Amino acid sequence: MTEAETSSPPKLSIRGLSKSFRKGEQTIEALRDLSVDIRKGEFVGIVGASGCGKTTMLRLIDGLTEPTSGTVLVDGKPLERPGEQLAFVFQQDGLLPWRTVMANTMFGPELQGQNKAQSISTAQRFLRLVGLTQFPRHFPHELSGGMRQRVNLARALTVGADILLMDEPFAALDAQTREIMQAELLRIWTDTRKTVLLVTHQIEEAVFLSDRVLVFTTRPGRLKDEVVIDLPRPRDLSIKRTTAFTRYTDYIWRAIEEEVRRSIDAELEQA
Amino acid sequence: MSKVESHSLGAKLKGSGPRWALPRLRPALWQGLASFVVAAILWEFLARVVVDNPLFFTSLTDIAIRGVELWKSGELQTHIWVSFIEFAGGYFLAAIFGILGGICMAASKTARGFFDPWVSMLYATPILALGPLFILWMGIGVASKIAVIFLVSVFPILINTLVGLTTTDRILLDVARSLGATPQQIYMKVRMPAALPYIIAGLRLSVARALVGVVVAELFGARAGLGFLILMSAQSFDTAAMFVGVIALAVAGVGSVAALKWVEEKMAPWRFENVDD
Numbered sequence: 167m168t169e170a171e172t173s174s175p176p177k178l179s180i181r182g183l184s185k186s187f188r189k190g191e192q193t194i195e196a197l198r199d200l201s202v203d204i205r206k207g208e209f210v211g212i213v214g215a216s217g218c219g220k221t222t223m224l225r226l227i228d229g230l231t232e233p234t235s236g237t238v239l240v241d242g243k244p245l246e247r248p249g250e251q252l253a254f255v256f257q258q259d260g261l262l263p264w265r266t267v268m269a270n271t272m273f274g275p276e277l278q279g280q281n282k283a284q285s286i287s288t289a290q291r292f293l294r295l296v297g298l299t300q301f302p303r304h305f306p307h308e309l310s311g312g313m314r315q316r317v318n319l320a321r322a323l324t325v326g327a328d329i330l331l332m333d334e335p336f337a338a339l340d341a342q343t344r345e346i347m348q349a350e351l352l353r354i355w356t357d358t359r360k361t362v363l364l365v366t367h368q369i370e371e372a373v374f375l376s377d378r379v380l381v382f383t384t385r386p387g388r389l390k391d392e393v394v395i396d397l398p399r400p401r402d403l404s405i406k407r408t409t410a411f412t413r414y415t416d417y418i419w420r421a422i423e424e425e426v427r428r429s430i431d432a433e434l435e436q437a
Numbered sequence: 438m439s440k441v442e443s444h445s446l447g448a449k450l451k452g453s454g455p456r457w458a459l460p461r462l463r464p465a466l467w468q469g470l471a472s473f474v475v476a477a478i479l480w481e482f483l484a485r486v487v488v489d490n491p492l493f494f495t496s497l498t499d500i501a502i503r504g505v506e507l508w509k510s511g512e513l514q515t516h517i518w519v520s521f522i523e524f525a526g527g528y529f530l531a532a533i534f535g536i537l538g539g540i541c542m543a544a545s546k547t548a549r550g551f552f553d554p555w556v557s558m559l560y561a562t563p564i565l566a567l568g569p570l571f572i573l574w575m576g577i578g579v580a581s582k583i584a585v586i587f588l589v590s591v592f593p594i595l596i597n598t599l600v601g602l603t604t605t606d607r608i609l610l611d612v613a614r615s616l617g618a619t620p621q622q623i624y625m626k627v628r629m630p631a632a633l634p635y636i637i638a639g640l641r642l643s644v645a646r647a648l649v650g651v652v653v654a655e656l657f658g659a660r661a662g663l664g665f666l667i668l669m670s671a672q673s674f675d676t677a678a679m680f681v682g683v684i685a686l687a688v689a690g691v692g693s694v695a696a697l698k699w700v701e702e703k704m705a706p707w708r709f710e711n712v713d714d
Binding site (some may be wrong): 262 | 442606608609611612615617618622633703704
């Protein structure tokens with residue numbers, strides 16, 4: 167790392183972020199004192215057992231949920247309202263069913279007050295980027311799950327934010343489509359140089375995509391381990407069959423295995 | 438574009454056909470038509486051979502003849518027109534107040550808390566039973582009928598508007614907020630369009646109630662209208678004319694419900710995906 171890079175503030179800086187929810191009588195601590203810095207252009211994967219506060223963390227960063235304590239800094243400055251510097255790709259595609267593919271992709275620019283011609287050209291650019299130019303006038307219910315997720319991604323990109331928050335974006339897809347979408351995401355990331363935070367259940371997805379993988383503990387979510395993925399780029403799907411790759415996935419699996427067991431035990435106790 | 442995805446899309450598109458075309462005649466529709474023909478033949482047979490007494494049961498051909506007579510004298514048109522005015526007036530007011538009321542109650546928790554007991558109570562009350570009271574207050578003319586029809590049809594519209602506006606899919610709201618939408622934008626561009634199919638469904642539910650309202654309100658006292666025709670014919674043992682009134686109302690009911698159903702499907706095709714298959 168050069169000196170200039172170390173001295174400039176990190177792209178995204180999370181300081182002492184905590185979140186507790188009230189659920190009836192109980193208070194549930196979803197996230198405890200999380201601090202992490204993310205460099206510009208870095209691809210960071212986040213894994214952990216279910217209920218480890220991964221999704222909560224993304225929502226806190228985007229400003230969709232208010233933190234109990236802690237701050238989020240973008241380029242060293244506190245975050246303004248959602249939509250400006252951060253884009254969120256949700257697990258469910260969240261496409262407006264009454265809007266066509268084109269109208270859904272134009273939604274962000276339209277909300278920002280761009281005129282129609284501008285919105286259309288922005289939408290077209292990002293639909294081309296995600297490889298979806300043939301179906302601008304189709305409605306979401308006429309598309310496959312993979313295509314809907316492409317529209318979801320294109321829509322998030324139209325906002326022009328530098329940071330992309332992705333919450334298990336491929337979880338609802340079948341295995342083959344998911345692999346293709348992973349490779350597509352790497353291509354898009356290489357083209358756009360975004361800073362990406364990707365939450366996933368799949369360890370191999372995190373290793374394949376990321377520069378660094380953060381491993382979370384079970385509730386309350388804390389940072390348990392941090393693994394730098396030193397695999398060459400550009401990567402293609404064949405890298406998943408190399409020993410270096412499996413060494414990373416094995417290591418991360420061991421790190422979260424204990425957490426997964428704890429989370430299962432906790433669920434059984436509740437039931 | 439991956440092969441897997443384009444294949445599945447192609448298959449899907451072939452099945453659904455052009456999106457804005459008139460519905461083709463499906464097997465179910467032919468079965469429905471056949472069932473009508475069978476029923477008509479059975480009716481004719483029962484009336485002419487089994488019962489053979491036009492006072493109790495009139496054949497379809499006699500009803501048709503009586504219908505033409507009533508039409509030629511201009512009587513039928515008058516009744517249809519009066520009933521139509523009552524229906525349109527009451528239903529139109531119900532649509533306006535139902536939608537506006539739903540919007541107000543969705544917008545304010547206070548309004549919801551204040552009006553909800555009344556809405557629930559009046560929705561469950563058989564308002565038709567108050568028909569005589571309205572005639573006492575407003576006379577046997579059109580006004581009392583409009584009031585009754587308004588009251589029986591306003592609540593389904595109001596409740597559906599309220600439910601539509603307050604049950605917007607959470608993920609859609611998150612998406613809009615994450616894209617930087619203001620509260621006003623969320624209302625106009627997410628909540629409202631999401632509620633539209635509910636509002637139309639409410640309008641459809643109310644059509645049937647409004648038609649019942651027309652007939653029953655006229656039965657309590659009127660000078661003209663299809664309900665009045667039914668009552669008068671029955672009292673003068675003119676069973677054929679009575680059936681003319683009933684059939685006219687049935688046609689109006691089936692027609693308007695089908696029209697609204699069609700609008701509903703065109704406006705929210707994603708909600709009818711499984712029905713199509």
